[in-house]
Amino acid sequence: MTEQNPTIRSRNNRYATPGQIHGILRHQLSLLGEQPELAHHLPPIMLWGPPGVGKSAIIRDVCEKAGVDFIDIRLSQREPVDLRGLPVPKEDSVDWLISGEWPRDPDSRGIILFDEITAADRSLQVAAYELILDRRLGNLYNLPDGWLVV
Numbered sequence: 311m312t313e314q315n316p317t318i319r320s321r322n323n324r325y326a327t328p329g330q331i332h333g334i335l336r337h338q339l340s341l342l343g344e345q346p347e348l349a350h351h352l353p354p355i356m357l358w359g360p361p362g363v364g365k366s367a368i369i370r371d372v373c374e375k376a377g378v379d380f381i382d383i384r385l386s387q388r389e390p391v392d393l394r395g396l397p398v399p400k401e402d403s404v405d406w407l408i409s410g411e412w413p414r415d416p417d418s419r420g421i422i423l424f425d426e427i428t429a430a431d432r433s434l435q436v437a438a439y440e441l442i443l444d445r446r447l448g449n450l451y452n453l454p455d456g457w458l459v460v
Contacts (some may be wrong), residue, residue: 312334313448325419328368331357331368332338332368332371332372333356334355334418335368335369335372335421335458335460336372336375336376337357338352338458339372339376339378339419339421339458340374342419342455342456343419343456343459345373346419346455346456347455348455349445349453349455349456349457349458350445352458354442354443354458354459354460355458355459355460356460357369357460363376365425366382366423366425369423369460371419371423372421373421376419377418378419378420378456379413379418379419379421379422380420380421381411381412381413381420381421381422381423382423382425383411383422383423383424383425383438384425384426384429384434385424385425385426385427385429385430385434385438386425386426387426387431388430388434389431389434389438390431390433390434390436392409393406393409393434393437393438393441393447394406394408394437394447394448395407395409395447395450395451396449406450408447408450408451412451412453413454413457414454415454415455416454416455416456418454418456418457419453419456419457420456420457420458421458421459421460422441422453422458422459422460423460424438424441424442424455424459425450441453441459442459445457445459
């Protein structure tokens with residue numbers, strides 16, 4: 311691994327090159343395209359590398375080439391309400407207004423990138439990890455099966 315390349319560390323402590331990252335993302339997207347129900351069995355992917363080496367660009371490029379959506383969530387510039395939504399009091403209950411950027415179409419496909427998670431506020435990390443690991447935000451929102459989380 312060089313300091314100028316984004317990497318994925320595998321279970322055996324090896325690192326992936328940008329080309330290998332492309333391959334991994336393309337493979338997982340093709341699995342989701344063929345069998346979206348596998349989404350709950352595919353672990354999220356963590357890319358690790360210094361700022362400015364192209365981690366986000368790799369993901370954007372893979373999405374463009376695959377013809378799927380790309381949602382870039384820069385967590386260092388967000389607040390917890392941006393993920394969880396706004397509570398709206400009703401007569402005897404509370405509704406929640408969830409962000410319009412979350413995919414809602416059950417047939418949609420794409421990658422959601424949660425960028426800069428280590429620089430985000432702790433309370434925001436908690437909300438982000440629920441979506442990253444559980445593919446949902448409480449009982450308010452469920453990520454459609456065709457989406458890969460990075």
